[in-house]
Amino acid sequence: MTMPLINIIRGETIPVAPLNVRTPVVKLPIWLVVLWETVKALAWLVNGYIRHWYVTLPVTGMTWLHLAHGWQALAGLVGGVTVAATGWAFGHRPSWLRFGWWPIFAKIRRLVYRRRWMAAMVTAGLSISYDKRTIVPEIRRVRCRADCDEVLVRMVTGQIPDDFAKASERLAHTFGVRQVKAIPGPTYATVVLVLMRGDSLHDTVPPLPVPYRPDFTALPIGVQEDGDLYRLRLFGTQVLIVGATGSGKGSVIWSIVRSLANGVTVGLVELWGLDPKGGMELGIGRPLFARFASRDFAEMAAMIEQAAATAQERAARLAGKTRQHTPTVDEPLIVLVIDELANLTAYLTERQLKDRIKAALGIVLTQGRAVGVHVVAAIQDPRKEVLPARGLFPTRIGLRLSEPAEVDMVLGDGMRDRGALCDRIPQTQPGIGYVTLEGDTTPMRVRLTYCDDETVRDMADLYGGAE
Numbered sequence: 001m002t003m004p005l006i007n008i009i010r011g012e013t014i015p016v017a018p019l020n021v022r023t024p025v026v027k028l029p030i031w032l033v034v035l036w037e038t039v040k041a042l043a044w045l046v047n048g049y050i051r052h053w054y055v056t057l058p059v060t061g062m063t064w065l066h067l068a069h070g071w072q073a074l075a076g077l078v079g080g081v082t083v084a085a086t087g088w089a090f091g092h093r094p095s096w097l098r099f100g101w102w103p104i105f106a107k108i109r110r111l112v113y114r115r116r117w118m119a120a121m122v123t124a125g126l127s128i129s130y131d132k133r134t135i136v137p138e139i140r141r142v143r144c145r146a147d148c149d150e151v152l153v154r155m156v157t158g159q160i161p162d163d164f165a166k167a168s169e170r171l172a173h174t175f176g177v178r179q180v181k182a183i184p185g186p187t188y189a190t191v192v193l194v195l196m197r198g199d200s201l202h203d204t205v206p207p208l209p210v211p212y213r214p215d216f217t218a219l220p221i222g223v224q225e226d227g228d229l230y231r232l233r234l235f236g237t238q239v240l241i242v243g244a245t246g247s248g249k250g251s252v253i254w255s256i257v258r259s260l261a262n263g264v265t266v267g268l269v270e271l272w273g274l275d276p277k278g279g280m281e282l283g284i285g286r287p288l289f290a291r292f293a294s295r296d297f298a299e300m301a302a303m304i305e306q307a308a309a310t311a312q313e314r315a316a317r318l319a320g321k322t323r324q325h326t327p328t329v330d331e332p333l334i335v336l337v338i339d340e341l342a343n344l345t346a347y348l349t350e351r352q353l354k355d356r357i358k359a360a361l362g363i364v365l366t367q368g369r370a371v372g373v374h375v376v377a378a379i380q381d382p383r384k385e386v387l388p389a390r391g392l393f394p395t396r397i398g399l400r401l402s403e404p405a406e407v408d409m410v411l412g413d414g415m416r417d418r419g420a421l422c423d424r425i426p427q428t429q430p431g432i433g434y435v436t437l438e439g440d441t442t443p444m445r446v447r448l449t450y451c452d453d454e455t456v457r458d459m460a461d462l463y464g465g466a467e
């Protein structure tokens with residue numbers, strides 16, 4: 001067996017005690033030990049002085065000013081800086097936040113994290129014991145933004161970002177923040193912990209302006225936790241909205257409809273409404289729907305079959321010519337808006353109708369994506385028995401769910417560990433949900449805009465054409 005010369009496991013080693021006293025093997029004169037310890041202490045002080053220059057330099061400067069020119073000069077300086085900072089903060093807030101306040105705040109937060117870091121890593125199971133040493137991940141950088149801190153962490157050799165994701169709830173409680181997300185860092189050895197201090201989605205989001213010409217690759221329907229607009233891609237996908245009762249499924253539907261409303265007016269978009277709950281939800285926006293069925297299940301089956309036929313016909317015609325159908329007035333984008341999908345798939349008692357719906361829906365979901373025949377469907381229960389075709393919806397929005405296990409069913413394996421806490425969304429915050437964004441493996445928390453009944457009616461009057 002060969003033995004490696006040096007073992008390198010990257011990370012920080014926990015000091016066993018602040019002072020290490022070992023039994024000396026060689027007898028040293030006491031003055032030498034004292035001298036050595038003094039040199040070490042001095043080196044430590046100098047190192048600390050240089051490393052924390054942002055504190056030590058101002059303090060040194062102020063002390064000098066006080067000694068050389070008295071307290072009046074010191075008060076003048078402090079007053080001057082305060083006035084300048086206030087002027088900057090009010091005069092140009094974005095640059096003040098970016099270059100003034102957030103960097104200072106980040107230093108303070110860094111101290112907070114450092115103070116609890118070792119204990120937090122060990123208790124969260126993120127330390128590695130090796131060769132009688134305990135090695136913990138290392139804080140590399142702390143950045144602050146309005147609602148969150150981003151801590152760049154150098155992982156211990158052998159760790160992966162998902163290890164941190166699994167411990168995220170523990171970390172959130174340890175550091176006293178609402179939630180922690182672990183995102184793979186800029187290099188393979190690092191992970192970025194996003195610690196959410198506040199909640200930017202606390203307040204209801206009012207309806208957004210209706211886009212003049214809907215961009216089917218980016219329909220604005222809500223806001224993201226990071227402050228950006230949440231834009232939904234419709235082209236090339238089918239959308240499933242899952243949420244317990246009262247979670248705000250209606251607001252997702254209306255947000256999407258609103259973003260398409262002008263398309264309806266000019267004839268580029270045709271909305272087909274299917275409301276198996278008797279028209280309770282979609283009924284108030286009736287004029288927006290080119291076709292509408294709310295009670296008659298046979299009619300709904302016929303509508304889905306017709307959508308399937310359209311999809312097949314378009315697919316056959318466009319095959320080999322283009323990979324994405326462009327909606328026109330003659331051949332509009334068709335969106336089937338289905339309120340409670342389970343009523344059409346699982347709870348329908350008429351076997352024959354159910355089979356017809358299942359077959360037609362399968363065709364629309366698989367073949368309609370590229371040819372402008374889309375489904376936006378809401379459902380309460382994501383289990384396979386209720387919706388076997390779940391996998392045919394590439395885009396899924398998870399609102400409040402009743403059980404943790406449902407999160408991975410809706411958003412994909414491991415998504416709850418990565419921070420999609422749909423089961424923790426409070427009942428008092430309808431319209432909040434988690435989504436996955438293109439090219440990102442970590443879920444994003446979003447809040448959909450809320451259109452109340454009045455807004456929907458106004459929108460239907462203004463943009464709707466159907467009788």
Ligand SMILES: Nc1ncnc2c1ncn2[C@@H]1O[C@H](COP(=O)(O)OP(=O)(O)OP(=O)(O)O)[C@@H](O)[C@H]1O
Pocket residue numbers: 204205243244245246247248249250251380429430431432447448449450
């Ligand atoms: N995006 C939102 N922002 C703020 N409040 C909302 C939002 N969406 C819905 N609400 C509020 O939550 C209540 C319940 O919403 P809604 O009825 O749309 O839920 P749902 O999921 O469709 O429920 P159900 O399954 O019973 O139809 C609404 O009365 C409304 O007041």
